[in-house]
Amino acid sequence: MKNIFKSTTFLAILATWLWSTAFVGVKIGLEYHTPFQFAGIRFFISGLFIFLLFGKFNLFYSQVKANWRFVLWISIIQIFAQYALFYSGLNLVPGALGAMLIGASPLFVAIVAHFSMHNDKMTPLKTFSILIGVAGIAVITLGRTTIEMEGALNLELLGIGLLLVNNLVAGYSNVLVSKSSADVSPFVLSSTSLMVGGIMLFLVSIPAEGINMGPFPAEYYVALAWLSFLSAAAFSIWFTLLKRPGVKVSVLNVWKFLIPVSGAILSWILLEDENPDLISVIGMVIIAISLLALNFANRKSVATKSRATPK
Numbered sequence: 001m002k003n004i005f006k007s008t009t010f011l012a013i014l015a016t017w018l019w020s021t022a023f024v025g026v027k028i029g030l031e032y033h034t035p036f037q038f039a040g041i042r043f044f045i046s047g048l049f050i051f052l053l054f055g056k057f058n059l060f061y062s063q064v065k066a067n068w069r070f071v072l073w074i075s076i077i078q079i080f081a082q083y084a085l086f087y088s089g090l091n092l093v094p095g096a097l098g099a100m101l102i103g104a105s106p107l108f109v110a111i112v113a114h115f116s117m118h119n120d121k122m123t124p125l126k127t128f129s130i131l132i133g134v135a136g137i138a139v140i141t142l143g144r145t146t147i148e149m150e151g152a153l154n155l156e157l158l159g160i161g162l163l164l165v166n167n168l169v170a171g172y173s174n175v176l177v178s179k180s181s182a183d184v185s186p187f188v189l190s191s192t193s194l195m196v197g198g199i200m201l202f203l204v205s206i207p208a209e210g211i212n213m214g215p216f217p218a219e220y221y222v223a224l225a226w227l228s229f230l231s232a233a234a235f236s237i238w239f240t241l242l243k244r245p246g247v248k249v250s251v252l253n254v255w256k257f258l259i260p261v262s263g264a265i266l267s268w269i270l271l272e273d274e275n276p277d278l279i280s281v282i283g284m285v286i287i288a289i290s291l292l293a294l295n296f297a298n299r300k301s302v303a304t305k306s307r308a309t310p311k
Helices: 002-006 008-020 022-029 035-054 057-066 068-090 095-103 105-116 124-144 153-179 186-209 218-242 249-270 278-308
Strands: none
Touching: 002 008, 008 022, 008 218, 008 249, 022 035, 022 218, 022 249, 035 057, 035 068, 035 186, 035 218, 057 068, 057 186, 068 095, 068 153, 068 186, 095 124, 095 153, 095 249, 105 124, 105 153, 105 249, 124 249, 124 278, 153 218, 153 249, 186 218, 218 249, 249 278
């Protein structure tokens, strides 16, 4: 039983479930706060939370000091750049289209990994399974909302471009963490990147959005507390898995197809005006097929390498 809770599959599903719960919290937070400033505060608290739990402050400091360039770069691309691109792009496109583009991120991560890592190449079966997952995301998104292109076309094209770049940056940052030989704990890396990235987002928000420090109602602070906790837990788990030997970046990121599935189910449970619908269920089945196909492709690849290894 202990091995199950330590398995890559279980931890990947746990991280994606945590991220899927963010939608409700972000929705509540943005009713009272601006995007960059709210994200900056949330991520700084998340990083501080990991720092306090890590406890070994001298070891924390020595690892950051020894690897400060790598830590700073991950902070910039993994937190600051990604979320700046995410919020900027999402603000320029219809919500459904934005959800589909973000939901397709595992495909872009797999493409980046293919060109960056010698042991994580795209195969026909892997490509097919990932495309099935993208199709499932599209079905769920279109089943819950409709895409209506309104406003200036140039701005919407800019938004699409920003979200696509966001996906590529996500792939690049995942590959960097996975390939890193730096002697830095995943917890130190996630804590520092969240705090530094959060500060960067907050500083950018001041000239762009002004300063809004409340007071806010209780539901805002509950949402902020949960978002801070889930970010701390999910990023720590994800960085740990990326640095785990034998874990492929492309295969790990396909589990992110579960985020909209879990988000839809949570919406059906928690929100009165949300109910299950046939199209969304069909999309979930398609995603399940994608995950099964990818698991089969991964097992086949491992078996092939095992047979090819001299005994």
